[in-house]
Amino acid sequence: MRSGISIASNWRYFDFWLLGAVFLLIIFGVTMISSAIAGNIELVELNLVQRQLIFALAGTVLMLIVAAIDYRLWASISRPMYVITILLLATLYIVGSALYGSARWFDTGVILIQPSEIAKIVLIMILADFFTRNMERMGNLVWIGRSFLTTMGITIWILLQPNLSTAIVMLVLWFTMLWASGLRLQHLLMFVIGAITLPLVAFPFLVDYQQRRVLNFLFPDPNASYGEIYNIQQALIAIGSGGLLGQGYGHGTQVQLRFLKVRWSDFIFSAMAQEFGFVGIVLVMGVIVFVILRCLRAARLASDSFGALLAVGVATMIAFQTIVNIGVNLNLMPATGLTLPFVSYGGSSLLSILIGIGLVQSVVLRHRQLEF
């Protein structure tokens, strides 16, 4: 940075509304996880609630640290970060231990770290930097291509894991940040057409279980109520039987009697919908939307493009994961492994998303006061 103007951080600007909303969601999630695992001795023994609280605490500390650090630091070290992340992912791919059928985790001995979660944050930083530096070139398809290749440098390893859903998150991050950086409308149209045709071309290259999930979603077998569509059917039963006001906390039959699978993470939305009903679940969705809007507010307030793009990236990450997770629960999308941000059980995902919030706070703390 050659500019002598530095923007001092001002904790007066700290977004307490955003912090409050995030805490509300985490508390909501912990409460729901506690209800979801009640009666299942094995899960209770795993101390999911305690672990989620520890991650939330650690995440909050990380968030405050990241908020305190001037976000522009990340722009200056984006290249080394890019290289290190690729090396990390490549190592995981080659050495990686197989867990849940795919090499997605690093076992540090204490906790399992999911590098793809960290990779999302790194990608946001790298793309924010790339787009900031090349914003005026984004009308040019070649530069759009270069931004895509940069994205794929990381994404390819995620795809190879194979972790299709996170890879899609990354492509969505790239696309949204490209859009914010000034993607032309005719190019957008081109991408839309591409986005429609690509899945058809790509389908034969999907792994077996991915193909099956997509087919199950598109053509559910009416006779296979206990087959592959069992989980989603149970989710719909949970949501529908919640009614207006829900069956009450700790009283959802689908949750407490364990008909709903992975009700503490992937299907926590359905669990909440059964116990808290339409009113409760719309409220939760409202809080999440509020969080996204606060992130977008930071993008608007940001003193520079890099900060704005960081905020847009974080907002996109939260928004897309939320939309996909809810879409799956409502049977509007094929099943994926994306969790509900802040609410679902999952340490790595909670940590990375709180780091994202830290980035947004950092941007807000250093925004330029509009002077009139």
Next chain:
Amino acid sequence: MTHGQSTIRNEVQYWRILAFVVALGLIFSLFIARLFVLQIMQTVDWTAKAEENSTEEINIPSLRGIIYDRNGVILAENEAAYNVVITAANLPDDDGAIQEIYRQLSRLIGVPVNLNKISPENPYVPCISEHGIAQIAEYGESSTPYQPVAVKCDVDRRIAMMVKEKSVDWPGVDIEIQALREYPTGSLTASLVGFLGPVPAALEDFYVEQGLVPNRDKVGYAGIELQYQDVLAGVNGRRVVQTDVAGQELRDVQPPISARPGLSLQLTIDARLQRAAEDILKTEMDDWNRHFGDLRYTSGVVIAANPKTGEILAMVSYPSYENNRMARLIPAYYYNQLVNDPTNPLLNHAVGDVLPAGSVFKLTTAMGALNEGVVTPDQIISTPPEIEVTERYYANDPGQARKFVDWNKAGFGHLDFVHGLANSSNVYFYKLGGGYKDEIPNGGLGICRLKTYAAGLGYGDAAGIYLPDEEDGLLPDPTWKRINQSESWSSGDTYIASVGQGYVLATPVQVLYSAMIVANDGKFIQPTLIRQVIDSNGEVVPMWRNADGDLIREPAPGSFQVSPFEPHLKWDLTVDPLIQEFGETTIRGCEPILGQTKTVQPWVFDVIKQGMRLAVTSGTLERQFENATVLAAGKTGTAEYCDKYANARNLCIPGSWPTHAWTIGYAPFDNPEIAVVAYVYNGGEGASVAGPIIRRTMEAYFELKNIDSGTVQAQ
């Protein structure tokens, strides 16, 4: 105003962020709409599905009623059977510990740890299929981890107790107690009491509607167990419980409906007399078989009843089967063995076998001939060894001469009525039934009148003893023969029918009815096997039998009381005009004159009873009743037959067919309280094998009576 460098200006266009917000708004609106549809509009359907998920209906088996004899001896009861079961969810976590439990359990109950993998081709069927303990436990774990699965059924009590003791150290292993039907009297009463079996596939819908559970609940397959299934079975209870995804029961969702135990039945049978009658039948047949040095007599029937009350005191159909072997399942090899047995042990021959009655049927001819004035009691009829009559198929048929022979090749010379009956002279009854020249003019009694009198004595129609095997028998007439044999009725057919041969067929119990009606002076008391119906508290349940034969709780028009037992007069031939008058009997068949019916005159029975008493004192049963203290009256029968078994052994030689042995009797002759029929398949001459059976059965009856009244001490 500060003019910053381009690199530190926020160049992200605001409208692009707004577009993001709009897209977000659209998507979340879609979600809310979808939630609205699911949670507000369709909530009733989804709630129903959620309930269907988590509620399970449990059918509680009811206890089947007990069957007693008239003195309270148990003929059928419920016995606890012990099954070794494993509840997979309760097994220890450690696989080594599980294997150790399997090994120890295997040593104790003798089921191998590993045997025959469970597959669709070799499925697990509780108590039947053979699998190792590990395979069954694994099956239980994958299907219903919280439900016990049977590893071995019906272990003996000692092993059950040992397993129960060990169950503290062997979590997941337990003993399940199941009610099994047991028949303490076994084969003695099997043909009467019957046995149970699984709900048959063909009747599954019917029984499921009644609340039974196929593959668990059993239903009557024969005898009383089948006939009174509704009464004995009770009503299964029902619980609706909440279960979790693994099937563990959590709580009752609805107030449970407990099972209503079945009602118990007390029969009129006296198990002691039944035992005596069976022993008498067996020893009598054995004695003769030893005498012949040949297994000639193999099966027979003895039935004893009180003619004044209609109560059946003993009903032996021998050989029978061991109904205890059917308790858990019906073994295929045993069942096939029974089905292929020429003596047909699965049939209750007492009510279900239709046989030529032979000379015992002469009571019918006698009653008809006396009442119609075909013959007077004092009229002397010549009874040569044989008579020759012209067999005509139609009125002007020139006919062919046919000989009808007496069983006594010497002939009887001349006989009056009582001696004709006492000696069972065939020629005497041929003449009465079919007429003979001027001696018995106008064709004698004739087939049509013979049939109406036979019906009066209980032949040709099931009297309603209410057993599943009960048959009607057959009383032929010209119309029947035209339809079934495509031939006209001949005069010879009438002669043959007059002595209970030819087309006439009767069940042993019908033969007994004829003796009971005669003994009771024409009064037919409804024969019955039910003495009373008892509820689970031991209280007598009042019940009536309606016109359809079903037991009902309240009296209805046309019904009569069966519990507690009350004798029910079915008909009285001397009062009820049951005898049909016929017009001219032509080749077209019998032409009843509508509205013209009559009774039987009371003196007719006195004369027949004299003849039957004379049979015992100086007639066909004289030798068998030598020095008898029982003052009996009786009638013998030697019925020619030719069935597929006789044919197969080339016994059906024309003019010399094999014969069944029959004897009926009652005692004391002046005030009858016991009537007995004995029938021995291929028993040869009636009196020789069947006569001693009825004498000894009567003696057994009076001996038991003396024991009961305390005049003789039981030994």
